[in-house]
Amino acid sequence: MENIRKVLDSDEMERVITRIAHEILERNHGSGDVVLIGIRTGGAHIAERIRKKIESIEKKSVPLGLLDITLYRDDLTEIGAQPEIKGTEIPFDMNGKIVILVDDVLFTGRTVRCAIDQLIDFGRPRAIQLAAFVDRGHRELPIKADYVGKNIPTSLDEEVKVYLMEEAGKDEVCLVAKGNK
Amino acid sequence: MTTTKTKWTKKDLLGLKDLSREEILLILDTAKGFCEISKRPIKKVPALRGRTVVNLFLEPSTRTRVSFELAEKRLSADNLTFSGTSSSSLAKGETLKDMARNIEAMNVDLIVMRHTSSGAPHRLARYLRPGIVNAGDGINEHPTQALLDMFTIREKKKKIEGLKVSFIGDILHSRVARSNIWGLTKLGAEVTVCGPKTLLPVDIESLGVRVTYDVDRAIEGADAITLLRIQLERQKESFFPSLREYMQTFGITRERLERAKRDVIIMHPGPINRGVELADDVADGEYSVILDQVTNGVAVRMAVLYLLSGARS
Numbered sequence: 442m443e444n445i446r447k448v449l450d451s452d453e454m455e456r457v458i459t460r461i462a463h464e465i466l467e468r469n470h471g472s473g474d475v476v477l478i479g480i481r482t483g484g485a486h487i488a489e490r491i492r493k494k495i496e497s498i499e500k501k502s503v504p505l506g507l508l509d510i511t512l513y514r515d516d517l518t519e520i521g522a523q524p525e526i527k528g529t530e531i532p533f534d535m536n537g538k539i540v541i542l543v544d545d546v547l548f549t550g551r552t553v554r555c556a557i558d559q560l561i562d563f564g565r566p567r568a569i570q571l572a573a574f575v576d577r578g579h580r581e582l583p584i585k586a587d588y589v590g591k592n593i594p595t596s597l598d599e600e601v602k603v604y605l606m607e608e609a610g611k612d613e614v615c616l617v618a619k620g621n622k
Numbered sequence: 623m624t625t626t627k628t629k630w631t632k633k634d635l636l637g638l639k640d641l642s643r644e645e646i647l648l649i650l651d652t653a654k655g656f657c658e659i660s661k662r663p664i665k666k667v668p669a670l671r672g673r674t675v676v677n678l679f680l681e682p683s684t685r686t687r688v689s690f691e692l693a694e695k696r697l698s699a700d701n702l703t704f705s706g707t708s709s710s711s712l713a714k715g716e717t718l719k720d721m722a723r724n725i726e727a728m729n730v731d732l733i734v735m736r737h738t739s740s741g742a743p744h745r746l747a748r749y750l751r752p753g754i755v756n757a758g759d760g761i762n763e764h765p766t767q768a769l770l771d772m773f774t775i776r777e778k779k780k781k782i783e784g785l786k787v788s789f790i791g792d793i794l795h796s797r798v799a800r801s802n803i804w805g806l807t808k809l810g811a812e813v814t815v816c817g818p819k820t821l822l823p824v825d826i827e828s829l830g831v832r833v834t835y836d837v838d839r840a841i842e843g844a845d846a847i848t849l850l851r852i853q854l855e856r857q858k859e860s861f862f863p864s865l866r867e868y869m870q871t872f873g874i875t876r877e878r879l880e881r882a883k884r885d886v887i888i889m890h891p892g893p894i895n896r897g898v899e900l901a902d903d904v905a906d907g908e909y910s911v912i913l914d915q916v917t918n919g920v921a922v923r924m925a926v927l928y929l930l931s932g933a934r935s
Contacts, residue, residue: 509655511655511669512659512667512668512669512697512928513667513668513669517669517932525651525652526652526654526655526656526925526928527655528654528655528656528657528658529655529658529659530658558668559667562662562664562666562667563662563663563664564663
């Protein structure tokens with residue numbers, strides 16, 4: 442038995458993106474040194490949306506990179522079947538930039554740890570800030586987001602699903618509770 | 623390009639004969655994600671941290687050995703290489719099996735192996751726990767070379783299915799040709815082999831390839847041409863009268879290439895005998911993708927090591 446509860450619809454998701462874009466601009470005094478890096482795959486689409494929003498507000502372009510954290514995972518030797526490698530694309534120099542790392546769901550914090558390790562292998566950004574579209578709690582590492590789209594308190598047997606138009610054909614955030622097994 | 627959902631389950635990579643079309647595509651797709659790592663300022667990812675790889679090169683090699691060593695280092699594996707038999711215990715009469723079992727006893731995770739005898743890695747794979755990667759066994763197979771060739775064709779031509787690929791030269795002694803034939807025919811390419819009759823194995827048609835002794839026919843209409851080295855060290859008897867005659871009959875020159883498609887690519891697994899199978903101006907010319915092959919080789923080998931080390935046993 443699965444119990445599905447819709448948390449955000451597409452209009453609400455759009456407003457969340459708009460707010461995060463404004464918060465990034467407010468905190469960093471414009472988009473001057475800002476670069477966006479989305480964590481594949483969900484975070485990449487959200488980063489692209491934030492970029493479009495920032496560009497429409499500021500009327501200038503913001504660099505966007507994509508990060509595949511697979512090869513930095515700490516469970517690579519345990520999981521048996523290998524996750525697919527999609528590749529990292531960072532077509533700009535991030536030295537001295539303010540990197541906004543974007544992920545769809547912030548959970549244990551392990552993905553973000555991988556992402557930060559990888560970013561530091563690419564150069565020395567002036568700062569790394571974290572934007573999470575959903576924060577569902579249950580951190581296993583001392584990591585906190587600078588920008589949070591929506592806090593969704595969860596229990597461990599629940600799952601947060603972020604559906605995005607680019608992959609799923611619809612925009613929606615749901616909380617899926619798995620029934621007693 | 624296709625993306626596959628196949629999972630890798632094999633402990634070893636011994637040859638393309640044993641792989642399915644889906645497994646080959648999985649390696650090629652995975653390799654795409656590894657290309658960019660070698661272009662970073664810090665060319666290293668921690669994927670194989672703590673794993674140990676031993677490279678056992680019991681036959682001379684530069685390209686393949688360097689390529690594997692770099693692939694291992696860029697994945698953060700600990701590695702060591704020993705090459706040649708004179709400096710190893712094999713010179714004292716130890717059998718290959720005993721030597722390999724001793725290496726296994728030191729808890730290594732992967733063994734990359736090149737050997738002069740066909741089937742040597744297959745034999746070790748049967749009794750050893752570590753994964754075995756065949757880096758060339760006798761005249762049998764050289765799977766990672768064929769994979770990087772296919773990767774290069776796919777990168778340049780965006781597909782493999784339906785392409786015409788010709789191999790010209792010493793097919794008889796070529797493990798590169800054999801692996802490529804297995805792989806390319808599985809992916810739907812039309813393969814032609816061409817060379818002196820003495821250097822074509824009997825009954826090679828049974829592998830699903832077209833045979834011609836006329837180099838112009840092998841060139842005409844081909845999308846990719848791979849030249850194979852005349853392997854002087856393997857030729858104890860003479861297979862053709864002279865190198866000069868070989869160049870005149872089978873060597874690829876600019877004039878000969880005029881019959882080719884305008885977007886043909888010229889490949890060579892190296893090392894090149896300049897002026898024998900390939901003229902200088904073709905080897906260094908605009909059709910040549912020989913150095914792209916070398917670059918792609920590192921990414922392909924990283925993909926193979928990554929997949930093998932995550933195989934579910």
